[in-house]
Amino acid sequence: MAGKPKLYYFNGRGRMESIRWLLAAAGVEFEEEFLETREQYEKLLQDGALLFQQVPMVEIDGMKMVQTRAILSYVAGKYNLYGKDLKERAMIDMYVEGTRDLMDVIRVHHKLSPKEKEKNLALIEEKATTRYLPVYEKVLDDHGQDFLVGNQLTWADIQLIEAILMAEEKVSTILSRFPLLQVFKARISNIPTIKKFLQPGSQRKPPPDEKLVVTANRVFNRK
Amino acid sequence: MAGKPKLYYFNGRGRMETIRWLLAAAGIEFEEQFFETREELLKLRQDGALLFQQVPMVEIDGMKMVQTRAILNYIAWKHNLYGKDVKERALIDMYVEATMDLNEIIMHHPLQPPEAKAKHLATIIEKATTRYFPVYEKALKDHGQDFLVGNRFSRADVQLLETILMAEECKPDILSKFPVLQAFKARISNIPTIKKFLQPGSQRKPPLDVKLLPKVLSIFNIGNE
Numbered sequence: 001m002a003g004k005p006k007l008y009y010f011n012g013r014g015r016m017e018s019i020r021w022l023l024a025a026a027g028v029e030f031e032e033e034f035l036e037t038r039e040q041y042e043k044l045l046q047d048g049a050l051l052f053q054q055v056p057m058v059e060i061d062g063m064k065m066v067q068t069r070a071i072l073s074y075v076a077g078k079y080n081l082y083g084k085d086l087k088e089r090a091m092i093d094m095y096v097e098g099t100r101d102l103m104d105v106i107r108v109h110h111k112l113s114p115k116e117k118e119k120n121l122a123l124i125e126e127k128a129t130t131r132y133l134p135v136y137e138k139v140l141d142d143h144g145q146d147f148l149v150g151n152q153l154t155w156a157d158i159q160l161i162e163a164i165l166m167a168e169e170k171v172s173t174i175l176s177r178f179p180l181l182q183v184f185k186a187r188i189s190n191i192p193t194i195k196k197f198l199q200p201g202s203q204r205k206p207p208p209d210e211k212l213v214v215t216a217n218r219v220f221n222r223k
Numbered sequence: 224m225a226g227k228p229k230l231y232y233f234n235g236r237g238r239m240e241t242i243r244w245l246l247a248a249a250g251i252e253f254e255e256q257f258f259e260t261r262e263e264l265l266k267l268r269q270d271g272a273l274l275f276q277q278v279p280m281v282e283i284d285g286m287k288m289v290q291t292r293a294i295l296n297y298i299a300w301k302h303n304l305y306g307k308d309v310k311e312r313a314l315i316d317m318y319v320e321a322t323m324d325l326n327e328i329i330m331h332h333p334l335q336p337p338e339a340k341a342k343h344l345a346t347i348i349e350k351a352t353t354r355y356f357p358v359y360e361k362a363l364k365d366h367g368q369d370f371l372v373g374n375r376f377s378r379a380d381v382q383l384l385e386t387i388l389m390a391e392e393c394k395p396d397i398l399s400k401f402p403v404l405q406a407f408k409a410r411i412s413n414i415p416t417i418k419k420f421l422q423p424g425s426q427r428k429p430p431l432d433v434k435l436l437p438k439v440l441s442i443f444n445i446g447n448e
Contacts, residue, residue, distance in 0.1 A: 067321065069316065
């Protein structure tokens, strides 16, 4: 049968991290090839491995998939993390797009100047606590279930916990006004596959730093 | 049964235009509520109609859907424009995510300061002609079929046509090196629902009138969002 999925990216979170989370949560073992040099990137390009010349790229089921959302949708569908019908899919899609917007604000943080970082921290806190987290708190409050959609674990739960942990790294008190999300965080963290992913030695990547910026610039030949 | 979908946005393309394209291509009639002022947007928020306080929002099948991609996915699924199996869907997703990346760059063009506009336009043209169009040209050439995926009309075809036309507004001869895409453009434009959408008087929106830019920026409080 097909081998393990293989992820092509930097040795860092970036846009690939959500994919690592989803595979890990689904209990799928995966391999990684880390881009360190421009030569590696150019070889991938020459081999025609990157449809739009970009990473993330994941070799999975005979495909070289690119585009983060395309990969996430495929993995979610394949491992039954995309709800049971079209209406549940619609809810999941709305929720994951919301968390993705929040993560986009956090993801660029390490690239900013110290002054911009200060402004961005305030933006992260504001967006998280007034636009996004209240929505998920209310969803859980309204139906009283353990998971966001359809009373079972889905992509929406996995991406939310990823976003919560990312936000907490920047603003440690970010869940202080969201008791249900605190419980949600504890509960989802205890799911065996996720618990394993959260332990040291897993394929989860640490928060990004200057080194990652330098590597990315070198690989993509940015000035 | 459920009424027509109702689109909430300002009277312009923005992020809603791709949704208009898909509904139109599927032959679905829809209504639109345009807001003209920031107050109208704030009222929608106060009414709790916007899950993340943002538009696009589409009332459809009893839901108030937000998030452009969520809305597009739902429409595509519902109207059989999303391929016949997971592999086709994966390919469609890759194709449409890329068209949306290019759309995003084009959409930001009016927002560029005057001194950056020429460079930005050059970036649009470069990306279109070296990163994106070659992929679709090759895909169509390789399988020789009329449509991008599965020998069947899908959202990938609709979204690619939308992007091609937007790119041509930036540079009219942008398809000059892509003969297969030129034929594709003609062919897809002739599909009855799309032909209708391309005619004057349809719900297709024109490119943003630069004179309206301050008003649009103030509605969305761009720069302070």
